[in-house]
Amino acid sequence: MRIISGKYRGRAINPPRNLRARPTTDFAKENLFNVLNNLVDYERTDVLDLFAGTGSIGYEFASRGARSVTSVEINAVHYDFIRRTARQLGIENLYAVKANVFLYLKSCPKQFDLIFADAPYDLPASEQVVGMVLDSEILRPGGIFIFEHSGDKDFSARKEFWQSRSYGSVHFSFFKK
Known part of the structure; x- marks a missing residue:
């Protein structure tokens, strides 16, 4: 796993073997950010x-210079890895939050311009x-929400649905508010 572009371009991220995450593939991530760059x-x-x-x-x-990044993760090992990696990279505007996403969404007072969700399939x-x-x-109004999911999900009936993209087995549904 590597950082594709920006200030930390090319830096390898090597999660320990005890992380149970299914990271977005570099191929899918690169294509996602090619879309977002525009x-x-x-x-x-x-x-x-x-x-x-x-x-x-x-x-x-x-x-890539985001004003702020809030990363929500419930698993303590993953949360600690995110904090440690951000510190090692020198990222000062990444805020790790150890929380259940469903509860976090119910109580978060802040608004965001872009939300990305990659729930376990x-x-x-x-x-x-x-x-x-x-x-x-x-x-926020005008904001973008991206939901990563398996190919058996279809969100095109939602009025906010904008487009979908597929990269191998990775599918992204884009929504605009």
Whole structure:
């Protein structure tokens, strides 16, 4: 796993073997950011990374100059890894939060310009995150929400649905508020 672009470009991120995360593949991540590069002014963007896992997506946003990155992860080992890696890289605007995403979304007072969620594919009712984000005020008007999921999910019926992209077995649904 590596950081693709920006200030920390090329830096390898080597999670310990006891991390149970399924990181977004470098191929899918690179293509995702190719899409976002044309849509996002990173320096004016507050990012929320839900189900942060290894923190890979958050590091990528921070490397590209995001104003702030909040990475939410419930697993203590993953949370500690994210904090330690951000510290080692010298990322000062990445805030790791150890919390259950579903509870965090119900109580978070902050708003974000871009929200990325990569729930474990086998997490029961993971798709509820889509409604929780889009039916709340956590995403600023004009903001973008990206939900990574398996190919058996379809969110095109939501009025906020904008587009989907597939890169191998990785699928992204994009929503605009």
